[in-house]
Amino acid sequence: MDGDQQARLAKLMAQDVINVDGIQGLFIYDAQGNWVANSFSQGVRVKNNSDRVYFAYHRDNADESIHVGAVVESRTTGDMIIPISRRINAADGTFKGVALATVPVAYFQSFFKRMDVDENGVIFLALNNGDLLARRPTLTALMTTNVAKGDLFTRYLPYSDSGTAVIKSVVDGVERIYAFRRVSGLPIVAAAGVSYQHVFAPWWVYAYRSMAVIGMITFSLSLLGFLLYRQIQHLITAENELSIARAELEIIARTDGLTHLANRRCFDATLQKEWERASRDNSCISIILMDIDWFKQYNDRYGHLRGDNCLIQVAGLIGSCIKRPGDLAARYGGEEFVILLPATDLAGALSVAEEVRLAIENALIEHSASPVGSVTISSGVVTIKIPEKGGYTAAVDEADRLLYSAKTKGRNCVEGRLMSQYIRKQVCQPVWGAGHS
Structure with missing residues (x-):
């Protein structure tokens, strides 16, 4: 992901943080724990969080449920x-990374201050394993x-x-x-307590007030749980929005802005992947490199x-002319195009190359600076049988040589x-589809 894509993601995440009360930051990490994007305007000091407990949990557990950490x-x-946090999966279900939202402990401390308990009272949130959160x-x-x-975890929970004790x-x-x-x-326990001595000293003064406090605390705990649940739902929504935005950005990053074919970057990545597949399967792979004839003269005559x-x-x-889902047509650069088969x-x-040549020839796109009066195209086609690993650059060079020929x-x-x-073995084919100009 390039800098522009990261900036767009960061802007979207920052807006979500503004809209959701209590969320300090949103982060996306890849499968190696490397930082991809965050909601902060500045970069992060530590760019790899693979050592965090929540990251290891999602890496080692396939479930996509919300994880609340210590x-x-x-x-x-x-x-x-x-x-x-929540696990991010690739399309095939493999681990792709982690989406993280951080809630400051101070947010809950501020919430607790609004609850009416005596000076010896206590309010806390803890994980099911007893680790205190706030x-x-x-x-x-x-x-x-x-x-x-403690008794709460050993005798009551x-x-x-829920209950009182x-x-x-x-x-x-x-x-x-x-x-x-x-x-x-959620794997969270909320509890609040008022001092036993405070309640019963003197009992007749504080009895009704204390029961009201206990009722208020129980209600507040339910409200607190609702607020936390709502924040997590916002995290899920934000994650879904980020996933959609990221998918759109990936499409943009792999598409030529003018022609809407795949771009050079997409072609290079796909060629490497398909080359390795052909090498494993002992199959063949073909590349068609094409160039519009007399295109400089076209621009000189008609303008850019x-x-x-x-x-x-x-x-x-x-x-x-591309019929199969696995085939790829791309703009290679300038007036050059490429097809991967x-x-x-x-x-x-x-x-396929001849079908493309005829389609362009028969379209009769005006080109008065061409000897034939219309736009045509030339192609170099190379087929590699049982490709060796890492040789795809030389194969493209050979297609370029054939195009020049x-x-x-x-x-x-x-x-x-x-x-x-x-x-190692090269068999030269004759020119296909004459129609020379």
């Missing part, structure tokens, strides 16, 4: 954050605090997803009346705007060659 220190801002009052050692051995804290030893609840759909229209017309005619022998490739022999023609065992 608190970590952000490598971008230095803040304490809760990582919320707590009021704040703990300096939040990242290393685990409450799994195994039997009920008198529990002595394993963090500070204070006995409190707790309201607790598992957050629906008409020249662009000519390129568009020729590209459309070339594309119409996997699993195609020389006879088949020559047939067709030009020197009169233009508006096709010249081809079979290269058995890549280049």
Whole structure:
């Protein structure tokens, strides 16, 4: 992905962060953990996060469910954050990377301050394994605090997803009346407690107030779970939008802007892939390299705007001759075009090249600077039987040489060659489709 694509993704992600309360940042990492894009205007300090627990989890687990991780220190801002992540799969289901949203612990600390508990009260969020995510009052050692051995996790949660209980804290030893609840759909427990001594000293003053507080806390925990769930849904929506945007950007990056055929980059990548496939399968592969005849003279006579229209017309005619899904037509550069034909022998490739030549000849695109009065095209065709790995550059060079030969022999023609065992044996074919100008 180039810089322009990254900038577009970053802009989209930054807008999502603005629209979703509580999200600090959005990030995309590839299958190796390398940073691809983020919602921050500046770059990230650490560009590989493959050592993070959430990354290893998604890499090693095929499920695409939301993963909420333990608190970590952000490598971008230095803040304490809760990582919320999801696996990104390729079309074939293999691991392609991770989408990450970060929620600052401070967001929940601010939320907790709005809840009415006494000075010895406590509110916290924890993972199902007991790792604390956020707590009021704040703990300096939040990242290393685990409450799994407390009564809440050993005596109550195994039997009920919500309720109230008198529990002595394993963090500070204070006995409190707790309201607790598992957050629906997430591996999170939310709990809040008021001091047992505060409630019953004196009991007749605080009884009704304390019961109201417990009820309010239970309601607030449900609300908190809803807010967190909503944030995660926004993450999923943002991820889907990013996937769509990324797919569109990939199409743009692989398409020639003028002709809408594949571009040189797409051709090079596809050629390498198909070459390796042909090498594995002991099959053949064909390349047709084409050049519009007398095109410089066309531009000189009609101007570059008409020249662009000519390129568009020729590209459309070339594309119409591509019949199989696996074949590829591309603009190679300037007035040059190329067709890649996997699993195609020389006879088949020559047939396609001749079909293209005739289609352009019969279109009668005016070209008064050409000896024949209309636009024509010349082609060099090379077929490689059982290609050796890494030899595709030389194959393109051979197609270019054959194209040059067709030009020197009169233009508006096709010249081809079979290269058995890549280049060890060469059988020259006669000119195909004469119609010289």
